[in-house]
Amino acid sequence: MSAPGTSAIPDHRALPGLAAAARALLLRDLRLLWRRRGDAAQPALLALLVVTLFALALGGEKQALSRVAAAVLWLAILLAGLLSLDTLFRGDAEDGSLEQWMLAPVPLSWLVAVRTFMHWATTALPLLLATPLLAQLLYLPAQQLPVLMASLALGTPLLSLLGAVVAALTVGMRRSGILLALLALPLYVPVLVFGAGSVAASAQGLDPVGALLILAAGLAIALLLAPLAAATAIRIALT
Template sequence: MSAVDTRPGALQAAGALLQRDLRLAWRRRGDAIQPVLFALLVVMLFALAQGREPQALASVAGAVLWLAVLLSGQLAMERLFRDDAADGSLEQWLLAPLPLAWLCLVRVVGHWLVTCVPLLLLSPLLALMLHLPHDRIGLLLASLALGTPLLSLIGGVVAALTVSLGRAGILVALLSLPLYVPVLVFGAGALVAAGNGQDSSGALLMLAALLAAALVLAPLLTAAALRISLE
């Protein structure tokens, strides 16, 4: 009976934490829009530097879009747990009757909703700016929908490891970027394979497998990293 009673409590706590994070993001919407503007600027500058050759832009559009999304996500990664550590909320998380890994997963989901979903909505426009063929825009959205949650989960582990260091933006990027390499390879590789007339389903399946593994392992690693950082 106790196992049945804890499930609604976990869902209610997740909903309350997610609503709080979304409200804070709305109050700080200037900070929330920075990743979108950064990705837009990266694509615009690359298009200007590459020239006006549509074929040349289309051949590298997938890699450029993935790099823009990956780098823009770093802007908000440092703040994932920093404010909670500063006001003592993380200590309350440790004392809560809910698993710390569950709370970490909810926080990462909130980060993905605030940071990555706007990028997903903007990605078709960015793809058109780089002359990506229309028949590959759906593949781009599919790869980003599988890859961006994976980036947030991996970044959450790194942010938890460095939460006690205060402002560690550069360190977070240095630690997380090498871990993003497999996601970048499979995400951009799906578009490259489609451009070469090859089957891109293998890359999408690898992204899905990595995401399934990260959904299980990353919250546990994030919780362990927070406990280490707060000791």
């Protein structure tokens, strides 16, 4: 029996919903990112360094750079995301936040998905916005830029989702940077092949839609399965 003047119906509004949990995690990550803004800029600097080194290695020749521009940009963004992959869950594991995630009244996979989105938004998205400028530095033909942007828009979230699974598998290990790269690169290579291949097909006058559809299908599957797989890996690592 409920006390007089009170309702026997539980107040579900007191429970944090999915949106509230996502908002709280995003705000926390943004505050931490601002405190470590020097470290947060390292992936972008690495991508810029890769582009610059390729331009210097090829002697600044317009024809040579235009042929490899799409592959270089894809490789630069891939390496930038790989650089920050080890910190995806490690900081939360060290300060005990992952245990709180497991006790939260929202699915662990949802929190993993929010953190993965934050990783993509802070590493790949700035480079995606800077791609038109970097493409001009590498003399990428203007007609290939829309295909490159579409492939990056589909491929970079897929890289982050795949990386989240690998990062979750190694979250319980110390100094797993090399192992993390060895596990992630075989998963990244097909994305790189189809992403850069779509631009190469466009340059040859072929239809790039096939490669883009494969990236879209991989992204749809990863959106459904990767957070669940990463959440399972975290539970195994912490038990």
